[in-house]
Amino acid sequence: MLNSYINPHVNTINQFIVINEKGNVIENESPFFKDAIGKPIKTLHPFFENIDFIPKKETQELNFKCVNIFLDDVRYVIDITIKTFEKDTNSLVIIDDLTKHYNNLQKVTQIRNETIINSQLLKYKNHILQEKERFKNRFIRSFSHEIRIPINSINRMCLLLKNTNLSQNQRYNLNVVTNINDQLKHIINDILDISRIETGYFEINTSSFNIYEAIDHINAISKQKCIEKGLNFICKVDESCPLFIDGDQYRLTQILTNLTENAIKFTTSGTIKLEVIVKNKAKNTIELDFKINDTGVGIDKKKLNAIFNGFYQIKNTKIKDNKGIGLGLSIVKHLADALKGTITVDSELKKGTSFTVGLPFAISEKQTLDEKIIEERKQLENAFKILVADPFSKAEIELESIFNQKKYNLNFVESGDAVIESLYRKKYDAVIMNLKLPKMDGLDTVRYIRLSEDADFKDIPVIMVSTNNDEEEERKCIQNRANAYISKPYEKKVLTKKINTLIKEKADLLT
Amino acid sequence: MKISKKVVLIGHFGVGKSSLIRRFVENTFSDDYKVTIGVHIFKKSVAIPEEGKDVSLVIWDLEGNDDIRDTRTSYLLGTSAYIYVFDVTRPATYNTIGSDIEYLKQHSDKTPIRIVGNKEDLLTKEQIKDLNGEIEPLIDFFTSAKTGNKVDELFSKLAMELI
Numbered sequence: 001m002l003n004s005y006i007n008p009h010v011n012t013i014n015q016f017i018v019i020n021e022k023g024n025v026i027e028n029e030s031p032f033f034k035d036a037i038g039k040p041i042k043t044l045h046p047f048f049e050n051i052d053f054i055p056k057k058e059t060q061e062l063n064f065k066c067v068n069i070f071l072d073d074v075r076y077v078i079d080i081t082i083k084t085f086e087k088d089t090n091s092l093v094i095i096d097d098l099t100k101h102y103n104n105l106q107k108v109t110q111i112r113n114e115t116i117i118n119s120q121l122l123k124y125k126n127h128i129l130q131e132k133e134r135f136k137n138r139f140i141r142s143f144s145h146e147i148r149i150p151i152n153s154i155n156r157m158c159l160l161l162k163n164t165n166l167s168q169n170q171r172y173n174l175n176v177v178t179n180i181n182d183q184l185k186h187i188i189n190d191i192l193d194i195s196r197i198e199t200g201y202f203e204i205n206t207s208s209f210n211i212y213e214a215i216d217h218i219n220a221i222s223k224q225k226c227i228e229k230g231l232n233f234i235c236k237v238d239e240s241c242p243l244f245i246d247g248d249q250y251r252l253t254q255i256l257t258n259l260t261e262n263a264i265k266f267t268t269s270g271t272i273k274l275e276v277i278v279k280n281k282a283k284n285t286i287e288l289d290f291k292i293n294d295t296g297v298g299i300d301k302k303k304l305n306a307i308f309n310g311f312y313q314i315k316n317t318k319i320k321d322n323k324g325i326g327l328g329l330s331i332v333k334h335l336a337d338a339l340k341g342t343i344t345v346d347s348e349l350k351k352g353t354s355f356t357v358g359l360p361f362a363i364s365e366k367q368t369l370d371e372k373i374i375e376e377r378k379q380l381e382n383a384f385k386i387l388v389a390d391p392f393s394k395a396e397i398e399l400e401s402i403f404n405q406k407k408y409n410l411n412f413v414e415s416g417d418a419v420i421e422s423l424y425r426k427k428y429d430a431v432i433m434n435l436k437l438p439k440m441d442g443l444d445t446v447r448y449i450r451l452s453e454d455a456d457f458k459d460i461p462v463i464m465v466s467t468n469n470d471e472e473e474e475r476k477c478i479q480n481r482a483n484a485y486i487s488k489p490y491e492k493k494v495l496t497k498k499i500n501t502l503i504k505e506k507a508d509l510l511t
Numbered sequence: 512m513k514i515s516k517k518v519v520l521i522g523h524f525g526v527g528k529s530s531l532i533r534r535f536v537e538n539t540f541s542d543d544y545k546v547t548i549g550v551h552i553f554k555k556s557v558a559i560p561e562e563g564k565d566v567s568l569v570i571w572d573l574e575g576n577d578d579i580r581d582t583r584t585s586y587l588l589g590t591s592a593y594i595y596v597f598d599v600t601r602p603a604t605y606n607t608i609g610s611d612i613e614y615l616k617q618h619s620d621k622t623p624i625r626i627v628g629n630k631e632d633l634l635t636k637e638q639i640k641d642l643n644g645e646i647e648p649l650i651d652f653f654t655s656a657k658t659g660n661k662v663d664e665l666f667s668k669l670a671m672e673l674i
Contacts, residue, residue: 050515050569050589068550077548113544
């Protein structure tokens with residue numbers, strides 16, 4: 001320790017300048033200020049220019065450490081001491097050249113200060129960024145909220161318009177508007193979600209729910225979308241999974257819907273598979289792995305780390321329907337984190353992608369279905385399943401009032417194509433079909449059904465419906481192997497009798 | 512008539528005290544930060560034509576500290592005016608401005624103090640406006656040693672006040 005005080009002064013020689021009461025140099029041993037004798041000290045260097053404050057005839061010592069002076073373009077760093085004396089009007093200036101020592105000190109100080117400044121600037125920049133982020137999120141929340149109001153209004157107006165008499169062309173255009181509006185709503189919801197997550201305005205609502213039903217719901221929607229795209233959809237739930245679990249069903253559905261929709265979007269042929277696997281099961285808790293595999297375009301392994309960042313979009317020329325803004329996977333990652341879960345991804349270009357979301361749940365105390373639900377399910381299973389193809393929404397209201405919902409389960413579609421798709425997807429007992437259908441009309445559709453080799457529906461009873469009540473039309477329908485022809489408006493007695501007879505005849509044939 | 516006045520630049524390190532002086536004295540600027548240790552002393556004359564006088568400003572560029580109470584008091588002796596400089600981009604350099612000014616006033620009550628926010632070129636006009644409303648006491652000048660904005664005005668006005 002002592003050395004650090006001594007070292008700077010070793011090998012230094014003090015330089016002395018004596019000045020008189022007028023401030024003129026009367027003695028000088030300093031090589032810094034040559035030819036100084038007789039000159040006012042104020043003229044030697046600006047340092048001395050304002051030393052009028054130095055008291056006269058008082059014993060005092062003033063120390064000026066670390067004074068940088070330039071002489072003949074050379075920098076010296078010196079300590080200057082000015083001494084005054086009670087019994088003498090002269091003053092003594094002592095100069096200590098400590099350039100080497102101070103240069104070392106400067107190097108150390110330079111590093112220290114730079115570190116502190118960089119840290120302060122980083123902190124400030126971070127603060128500014130956080131402020132901007134907060135502002136951005138506030139703006140997005142408010143903007144998204146405002147924009148949802150007109151979007152919902154458009155939706156309502158489309159629904160109202162759907163219930164009016166529209167031409168096929170108008171109905172098609174209305175569907176386009178509805179779809180685009182739905183996409184817009186989806187995007188806004190994504191933006192709102194990410195904003196809520198980032199600002200902490202995000203809640204997890206835990207309740208007991210039926211996991212099989214939740215998956216079934218996703219299965220129904222995804223299957224439909226896969227059929228529309230010519231893909232297979234397989235859904236499987238581990239049988240050891242309990243019926244009821246405690247968790248946030250809404251957020252789980254959001255995660256799985258996002259991932260399956262993504263899989264469908266980026267797959268042009270093959271299969272999408274959603275699997276629920278029991279990873280760990282204890283007395284009261286369970287860990288489930290939700291696996292979504294596709295046979296799609298795949299993701300470059302180098303880019304796998306980036307996919308969960310916001311606004312990441314897979315670019316592939318094969319994918320024409322790349323709607324959205326690339327927030328889906330970011331939301332899924334945030335949701336999985338918020339649910340204390342994990343998400344992993346494995347992918348190979350041109351072969352497909354596999355996402356695994358691992359989530360913990362509590363096993364609900366209740367593990368049996370309510371009797372009412374069981375009864376409803378039984379009724380649904382036993383009811384006649386009738387597919388109705390009618391583009392006029394009025395038909396839905398009319399037919400639902402005609403058919404007892406406990407005995408008949410009606411599904412409505414609007415086109416001939418949709419009839420075929422639905423028949424491939426689910427087993428029906430009968431079809432009620434309007435002759436006037438968009439794209440593939442009623443006659444073409446019944447012809448397709450009869451020519452089909454699918455045993456499940458090639459002989460299905462088909463009742464053709466028309467507003468014309470025309471014999472020629474009826475003849476054509478029967479010629480094309482429709483089972484019956486009725487004219488609108490629907491009459492309860494006629495229709496139920498026809499349906500029941502046809503279904504019975506079919507059942508008799510099978511037995 | 513030539514008057515000599517000692518002006519001391521004080522403030523946290525890295526706020527640009529030396530750069531302000533270099534801009535004023537030599538009209539140069541360097542982006543490289545070179546720490547000042549101890550004190551550098553510069554001199555520049557400012558002509559005041561209205562008064563027919565020349566003021567020789569002896570400018571003491573003091574090393575910056577985290578706390579200006581650590582400044583060697585001998586440096587402050589005989590000071591005619593202080594320029595307190597802070598960096599507009601680093602709140603750490605102006606968070607203690609109120610107590611720092613109080614400290615200087617305790618040291619020499621009647622010595623004028625100019626408060627200067629340097630590096631104004633790094634902020635937008637809107638940000639400068641916000642900062643001006645945020646800091647107490649009022650800031651006299653927002654300067655930029657880099658662009659030279661308000662630097663001459665700062666020293667010239669001070670010189671006029673000192674005669």
